[in-house]
Amino acid sequence: MKLIKKSVVMGFLAVILPLLLHGLCFGAPETKAPAKAHLFKALIIGVSNYSDKNIKAFSGSGSDAQKIGKILTDVYGFQVKTLLNEKATRNEIISSMSQLSDLPQESSVMVVFLGSGEKDQLYDYTYWIPHDAKSGDVLTYIDNRQIAKQIKKIKSKHLLMISGASYPAAGITGVPQSQEELSKKFQGQSRWVLLSGLNIDVPDSADPSTGAFGKAIFQSFKKNQSSVFSVQDFYKGVQSSVSAKSGIKPVFGVFDSGQVSGGEFLFAKPEAQAALISGETSAASIEGEGTGNDAVLNINSPIQGADIYLNGIPWGKTPLKDKKVIAGKYSVKLSKDGYDPSQSEVTIAVGETKELDIDILPSKSSEGILKFTVTPQTASVLFTDGKTKYSPGMSLSPGKYQVEVSSFGYEKQKIDFDITPGAKIEKNINLKEASVIQNSLGMKFVKIAPGGFVMGSGSDVQNRGADEISHQVKISKAFFIQATEVTNGQWSEFVKATSYKTDSETSGNGPWIWIGHKWEQDPAYSWAKPGFQQTQDAPVVCVSWNDANKFIAWINAKGEGTYRLPTEAEWEYAARAGSKDNFSTGQCLSPQQANFDSTALWGKCQTGKPLKMTVKTANFPANPWGLFDMHGNAMEWCGDWYGEYQVSGEALDPKGAKTGTNRVARGGAWESYVYQCRSAKRFSFVPEESYNNLGFRLVAE
DSSP states (O other), X not given: OTTOBOOOOTTOTGGGHHHHHTOOOOOOOSSOOOTTOOEEEEEEEEOSOOSXXXXXXXXXHHHHHHHHHHHHHHHHOOEEEEEEGGGOOHHHHHHHHHGGXXXXXXXXXXXXEESEEEEETTTTEEEEEOTTOOTTOGGGSEEHHHHHHHHTTOOOSEEEEEESSOOOOTTEEOOOOOOOOHHXXXXXXXXXXXXXXXXXXXXXXXXXXXXXXXXXXXXXXXHOOOSEEEHHHHHHHHHHHHHHHHSOOOEEEEEOSSSOOOSOOEEEOHHHHHHHHHTOOOGGGTBOTTSSSEEEEEEEOSSTTOEEEETTEEEEESSEEEEEEESEEEEEEEEOTTBOOEEEEEEEOTTOEEEEEOOOOBOSSSOEEEEEEEESTTOEEEETTSSOOOOTTEEEOSEEEEEEEEOTTBOOEEEEEEEOTTOEEEEEEEOXXXXXXXXXXXXXXXXXXXXXXEESXXXXXXXXXXXXXXXXXXXXXXXXXXXXXXXXXXXXXXXXHHOOOOHHHHHSSOOEEEOSSSEEEOTTOBTTBSSSOOOTTSBOOSOOHHHHHHHXXXXXTTTSOOEEOOOHHHHHHHHHTTOOSSBTTBXXXXXXXXXXXXXXXXXXXXXXXXXXXXXXXXXXXXXXTSOOOSSSSSEEEEEEEOOOOOOSSOEESOOXXXXXXXXXXXXXXXXXXXXXXXXXXXXXXXXTOOBTTEEOOOEEO
């Protein structure tokens, strides 16, 4: 007993399969029914709360049970006994089930249970939990082994057990698809079982506190328009609803109890029950030729070749022309594989010619199976309708669909496909590695392949810094770096969403502003007012290293990838773009190639008139690897602490000093001289401070 693993099982109908059938608490009829009389009985059990509050149940189980009982009574003429909540005690349930064996053979019995249960994972025992049970005490439960013994005692011709919880699947066989007329199939014996497919009822997507399975049962009955409703058509309605909300396919089949199971459980409206019970299967019973009471019936449908049934008797295929029948009232049904059955009523007078137009629609419940095998395995598969949830091997109603398959660092694929009735679609999807990716803020990232390079500069470089000692570096993994610096527009989205205030704003000191000959700190300025006019496409400046990381935390929370500042080594590797020279453009940088202060002579480099402000990103040509403004426009924060290079041997993916007081910045800016824009040039700043020449770009991974 201690080996039982608890799992609340909503609607544990199946647990009671046989036992439920063993006896509804119905008294014997006061008068003897005629020989061909057929009883329609139902026991409906719903438990939405328990006397022991440690036992959980979906809140809707009781109301769903009531609705199912009411529609069976009002529409299908069932005699229904309902046990709800405190009435669903262990003794009352067992007593009701035991009386099922007293019903005559000419009867149809339906048992529905919506409640909770437990499953012993080791021995695969299942237990139905009544209202007065004690949590963890299986002696107060109902054992499925006891239930299984009862089902063989049921003499009823037709039996349907519905359970919102798992029942041992052994002995449940597949669903027959015979097109034999219903009135004939009703004469055979049937034993059917419908399970939710889980150990618990499927949570309703609109209200997770309630179950979807009980609602689906009620809705399948409610939507039926036919006079005679087969259990197989009933199941299709349940399956369609449950699968759409959860991706779970209910279990349905014939329960092998050692009894004959070749018939069909049918729900018949009162006006159709007499013909159904009579078992009239001969076409002669409605053939009108030469009777003197004949009439003519024409049946038209846009679907050719659909089977026609009059009062359950096969009567040809569509279109039906000039067919003589005995005048009277008929139930007309059209049926065809892959389509939902269509039902109509018609009354024909003697000598009348009746034209009947019946449409028949593609079946929404004759579902297909969908399974994608995706590379990489981390890729997500999303239906573009925003409603359907993908799961491998899921069932889908016939129709047209589109999915988007995506994974970070790979090109997205949109795939259109059609589901036809009964189709099984299996596709292998191999996403291509992307060279450029873009997120919802419009930030583009370029893939940089791994490789080695010489970081720093040689001693012969003019204006070289003492901290630029050249050394070999290896970047071992590909990475995506932003094609441009983070823009004012992108930063504005962050501020708008979070009301964020920068370090310079909260301190009251303001950012450092270049006034043409020196730097001054002034609280009158900010990222929105950096001392010159900017467009939304210009790089954001006046943001500290801390500010940049607040932006990163915000964008990471969007779930579109993981972002960070580049390491100093990644930045220089990307800036060089394979060049060993001072710049990606060679040994010189011209005013036509970047935004910097080009007034000063430096070697043989061209001079010009400076812009004295930032300009929109990507205004100058990209480097050979597709990156813009790696030289000039705005300096860029890196993730590293500033410190001396470790130059012994080849550095593998270096991340800078372990500790420090300043953070690294790279790239030069609009006010920098040409030599300050070199790939190897290093800057460092206090993480809390900001400048109107300093911004950042991101790495995505």
